[in-house]
Amino acid sequence: MDAIDEEIIRCVLRNARSTYAEIGEAAGLSAPAAKRRLDRLVATGAIRGFTALIDTQALGWRTEAFVEVYCKGNPSPAELQRDLEGIQEVVEACTVSGAADAMLHMLARDIPHLEQAIQRVREAPVIDRTESVIVLSRLLNRPRL
Amino acid sequence: MDAIDEEIIRCVLRNARSTYAEIGEAAGLSAPAAKRRLDRLVATGAIRGFTALIDTQALGWRTEAFVEVYCKGNPSPAELQRDLEGIQEVVEACTVSGAADAMLHMLARDIPHLEQAIQRVREAPVIDRTESVIVLSRLLNRPRL
DNA sequence: CGTGAAACAAAAGCTCT
DNA sequence: AGAGCTTTTGTTTCACG
Numbered sequence: 001m002d003a004i005d006e007e008i009i010r011c012v013l014r015n016a017r018s019t020y021a022e023i024g025e026a027a028g029l030s031a032p033a034a035k036r037r038l039d040r041l042v043a044t045g046a047i048r049g050f051t052a053l054i055d056t057q058a059l060g061w062r063t064e065a066f067v068e069v070y071c072k073g074n075p076s077p078a079e080l081q082r083d084l085e086g087i088q089e090v091v092e093a094c095t096v097s098g099a100a101d102a103m104l105h106m107l108a109r110d111i112p113h114l115e116q117a118i119q120r121v122r123e124a125p126v127i128d129r130t131e132s133v134i135v136l137s138r139l140l141n142r143p144r145l
Numbered sequence: 146m147d148a149i150d151e152e153i154i155r156c157v158l159r160n161a162r163s164t165y166a167e168i169g170e171a172a173g174l175s176a177p178a179a180k181r182r183l184d185r186l187v188a189t190g191a192i193r194g195f196t197a198l199i200d201t202q203a204l205g206w207r208t209e210a211f212v213e214v215y216c217k218g219n220p221s222p223a224e225l226q227r228d229l230e231g232i233q234e235v236v237e238a239c240t241v242s243g244a245a246d247a248m249l250h251m252l253a254r255d256i257p258h259l260e261q262a263i264q265r266v267r268e269a270p271v272i273d274r275t276e277s278v279i280v281l282s283r284l285l286n287r288p289r290l
Numbered sequence: 291c292g293t294g295a296a297a298c299a300a301a302a303g304c305t306c307t
Numbered sequence: 308a309g310a311g312c313t314t315t316t317g318t319t320t321c322a323c324g
Contacts, residue, residue: 001203009199016161016195019299033310035300046203050161051196051288054154058146058191061289066211066241066248081284093285096211098278103211107289133243139226140238143196144206144252164318178291180319
């Protein structure tokens, strides 16, 4: 993991569909060398995959919320993960410091759909109660790094 | 925006580096037809771009936080956006309902780096104070949809 | 939207350092 | 181990039906 790898990562972050020639040019390498580096970054797990940035508005998913989760007892992170991964509307979940046990980022079509999804979250055995904050407008959404 | 477009989106969400032949197979189309559809989805903005999923741990960015922002007066979303987009550590920002004015998702190398980045956030003229929650462990991180 | 041909990029080999 | 070069294979991109 050196400066060349970081250039390659910056390049595919900007455009995951870059050709190897383009990636190589960005990193100062030939196309085959760029492919070998990229393959290695995927193999070692530094790059977890390649995905598209979808305008969820265009797809009709217009309602977002951040949800603080308070648990019953002391569930392990793994238990929480198991209960949440079945709920498609939860796009991000982390255990956190502070009063709450976890923070969820949820995405739904509209308020009724969000309400119904939060309801499903609250039905999980380990979850006691939730506190939701509705997103009004999105200011920034950057690819990580 | 029909069922075929949705299949194409599902395919590039799973792997943004799919060939047009693969995308076409997933959507029941020939490769040139798949390319025309994908180009149209990018042109209309339904697909905002293609990016890589980076294991930020592997890159040494191991510290994440959610930061509630309280503003002075009533800044417009555009003003907030202007003040935040210069801070690379802010990966997501939204205005929200509830007591806070905005919610930030921040990513830093370590706690000192995070503290320094939050300090830069607090120096923005429109920002009064912040309340941070540190991420302990990441349970889920799904591509949207 | 599909087909076929030309231009182009990717994959796999080998060589060199 | 890692980079460059070259050939073969496969993909992209047209024009056309």
